[in-house]
Amino acid sequence: MMMKRAQMLLLLLAVLGLLTLSMASCGGGEEDDDLAEDDASPAESAGAKYTPSGNEGTVTGTIAFTGAVPEPISISMDADATCGAANPNAVVEDVVVKDGKLGNVFIYVKDGKTADDGKNIANLTFDVPTETKTLDQKGCHYTPHVIGVMVGQKLSVTNSDKTSHNVNVQAKSNPQFNQSQTTGAPPIEKTFVRAETLIPVKCQVHPWMKSYIGVVKHPFHAVSGEDGTYEIKGLPAGTYTLVAWHEKLGEKTQSVTVGAKESKAQDFSFGGGATTSLQPGGSFEMLPALDLPMLGGH
Amino acid sequence: MGRALAVFIWVMTLATVWMFVDGRWWFPESITAHGPAYDRQFLISIIVVGLTFAAAQIGLGVMLWRYGSSRRGGNERAVYSHGSNRLEVVWTIVTAVIFVSLGLMGQRVWAQLHFNNAPAGSAQIRVTAQQFQWNFHYPGADNKFGRTDPAKIADASANFIGLDEDSPGAKDDVVVPTLAVQVDRPVELVLSARDVTHSIWVPELRFKQDLVPGLNISVHFTPVKTGKFELACAELCGQLHYKMKSYLLVLPENEYREMAALPPAQFKTRMTELLKKYPLGSVPH
Numbered sequence: 096m097m098m099k100r101a102q103m104l105l106l107l108l109a110v111l112g113l114l115t116l117s118m119a120s121c122g123g124g125e126e127d128d129d130l131a132e133d134d135a136s137p138a139e140s141a142g143a144k145y146t147p148s149g150n151e152g153t154v155t156g157t158i159a160f161t162g163a164v165p166e167p168i169s170i171s172m173d174a175d176a177t178c179g180a181a182n183p184n185a186v187v188e189d190v191v192v193k194d195g196k197l198g199n200v201f202i203y204v205k206d207g208k209t210a211d212d213g214k215n216i217a218n219l220t221f222d223v224p225t226e227t228k229t230l231d232q233k234g235c236h237y238t239p240h241v242i243g244v245m246v247g248q249k250l251s252v253t254n255s256d257k258t259s260h261n262v263n264v265q266a267k268s269n270p271q272f273n274q275s276q277t278t279g280a281p282p283i284e285k286t287f288v289r290a291e292t293l294i295p296v297k298c299q300v301h302p303w304m305k306s307y308i309g310v311v312k313h314p315f316h317a318v319s320g321e322d323g324t325y326e327i328k329g330l331p332a333g334t335y336t337l338v339a340w341h342e343k344l345g346e347k348t349q350s351v352t353v354g355a356k357e358s359k360a361q362d363f364s365f366g367g368g369a370t371t372s373l374q375p376g377g378s379f380e381m382l383p384a385l386d387l388p389m390l391g392g393h
Numbered sequence: 394m395g396r397a398l399a400v401f402i403w404v405m406t407l408a409t410v411w412m413f414v415d416g417r418w419w420f421p422e423s424i425t426a427h428g429p430a431y432d433r434q435f436l437i438s439i440i441v442v443g444l445t446f447a448a449a450q451i452g453l454g455v456m457l458w459r460y461g462s463s464r465r466g467g468n469e470r471a472v473y474s475h476g477s478n479r480l481e482v483v484w485t486i487v488t489a490v491i492f493v494s495l496g497l498m499g500q501r502v503w504a505q506l507h508f509n510n511a512p513a514g515s516a517q518i519r520v521t522a523q524q525f526q527w528n529f530h531y532p533g534a535d536n537k538f539g540r541t542d543p544a545k546i547a548d549a550s551a552n553f554i555g556l557d558e559d560s561p562g563a564k565d566d567v568v569v570p571t572l573a574v575q576v577d578r579p580v581e582l583v584l585s586a587r588d589v590t591h592s593i594w595v596p597e598l599r600f601k602q603d604l605v606p607g608l609n610i611s612v613h614f615t616p617v618k619t620g621k622f623e624l625a626c627a628e629l630c631g632q633l634h635y636k637m638k639s640y641l642l643v644l645p646e647n648e649y650r651e652m653a654a655l656p657p658a659q660f661k662t663r664m665t666e667l668l669k670k671y672p673l674g675s676v677p678h
Contacts, residue, residue, distance in 0.1 A: 168550065168551050169551075169658050169661055169662075170551050171568075171569040171570055171571075171661045171664065173570050173571045173639070173640070173664060173665055173668055174527065174570035174571070174638070174639050175636075179665060183665075187549065187550050187551045188549075189547075259636075261632075261633060275632075297548070297549075299524070299525065299632070299633050300525060300633055300636050301526075302523065302525075302526050302548040302553060303548060303551050305548065305549035342549070343550075
């Protein structure tokens with residue numbers, strides 16, 4: 096009798112154990128980012144793989160700045176002496192202009208069709224570059240200020256400073272991450288699963304630190320250098336919509352047609368006046384503060 | 394065993410009292426006009442509380458000594474007592490009188506700083522706390538603050554308080570993460586917070602005040618010693634709360650006036666130089 100009851104009990108426990116296991120594995124499956132479903136395998140969603148024919152063209156250009164050049168605003172880093180010592184002449188980098196040319200503009204092919212077979216570039220897949228892009232924190236600012244990666248390409252965030260940083264990647268379509276990185280800590284390596292232009296990056300410790308990551312489905316993107324120039328290589332012949340994005344001055348769009356092996360110049364121009372700001376400070380909505388009369392009000 | 398515990402309690406009581414009497418772990422020096430009154434009030438409170446504490450612990454030890462059980466025997470046996478209503482009433486009233494008196498005495502010092510308006514001629518500095526940085530807003534040479542607008546807050550452009558550059562009086566305004574004040578001149582701080590509750594604390598100032606989102610809280614003090622002192626956030630404000638620190642610089646009149654008249658860029662550079670110049674602590678002026 097006793098044996099029988101013990102056997103029943105064991106059986107019950109085994110069934111319960113199995114149930115728990117199967118539930119746990121189901122739960123685990125759900126947690127596996129649904130973000131990964133769409134774009135983890137771009138080949139499925141994006142269609143045919145593009146094989147370079149050797150006839151690809153190049154788009155180059157210069158980004159001009161026509162407005163009044165803003166006065167450089169110095170950043171006071173006194174709260175973190177390490178930052179101040181490493182970067183004593185730090186200035187804000189939201190508008191970087193040199194000799195009338197605008198740096199830190201992200202230029203990318205938004206859509207368009209290839210000349211050969213009229214395929215939409217958004218539906219083609221391209222080899223993911225094996226090169227790891229590095230976003231470094233040096234002198235308490237991000238280098239580079241704007242960085243472009245392809246979906247699936249490795250991004251390495253490093254800390255070259257003798258102080259701690261906190262990398263807050265505020266993605267909307269990709270998994271976010273918000274991670275502390277002490278001095279000497281190993282690089283934080285990530286890949287992005289979806290195209291997203293552009294993802295703001297901020298440091299929670301040093302509020303002036305800001306960077307942007309442009310994630311594109313293909314390798315046709317570039318960032319304008321200090322001299323305002325950019326170059327997009329290996330573009331299949333075709334007609335495309337080219338977008339130039341600036342964090343403060345907004346977005347400009349132009350159509351560009353590139354022939355086989357052609358090097359096409361496509362310049363952009365940004366004014367310093369009122370344009371759409373893509374980085375609104377107005378993420379804050381505050382009511383006017385109350386003056387408390389009992390606390391020696393004004 | 395009871396006697397051993399009694400001795401242990403007496404020793405612990407003595408050690409505790411010694412830690413206060415010795416003075417080694419006392420407050421850092423006071424650098425404000427209201428500091429001595431604040432310290433006096435604290436001292437009176439600690440003496441009253443200390444005496445009560447010592448009496449209670451010694452009494453507890455005596456009871457243990459007399460009535461504690463022992464295998465060797467010889468101790469008196471404790472008897473049950475229902476207590477004395479008269480005694481209860483007396484010590485409740487005495488305690489109430491002592492604590493209400495201490496509260497009333499302390500309130501005078503506290504109210505001078507928090508309830509009264511700042512004296513005429515005070516320097517005004519606006520303080521906006523954010524995760525995890527202090528922003529001190531100085532009016533510049535014209536002594537007028539520019540308008541601030543939350544919609545203009547842009548951290549990447551180093552506009553942490555949303556200063557409207559085009560508003561009257563804004564051009565020479567300076568926002569830096571360091572609090573600099575002039576010695577022997579009253580200072581009024583208008584405190585506000587951008588995100589969550591923070592608290593401004595400089596131990597040497599004998600002063601700690603919360604900054605609450607949605608409120609402008611006005612406080613004032615008069616520093617009387619020059620030097621550099623640590624300023625910390627004393628309200629757990631998030632993961633990197635420990636990083637939210639800065640300095641209070643109390644400067645001689647000439648140094649302060651010279652810096653206050655500088656345009657923003659030079660003001661910031663000068664502040665960095667002065668931070669390097671002063672060692673931590675007070676210096677004679």
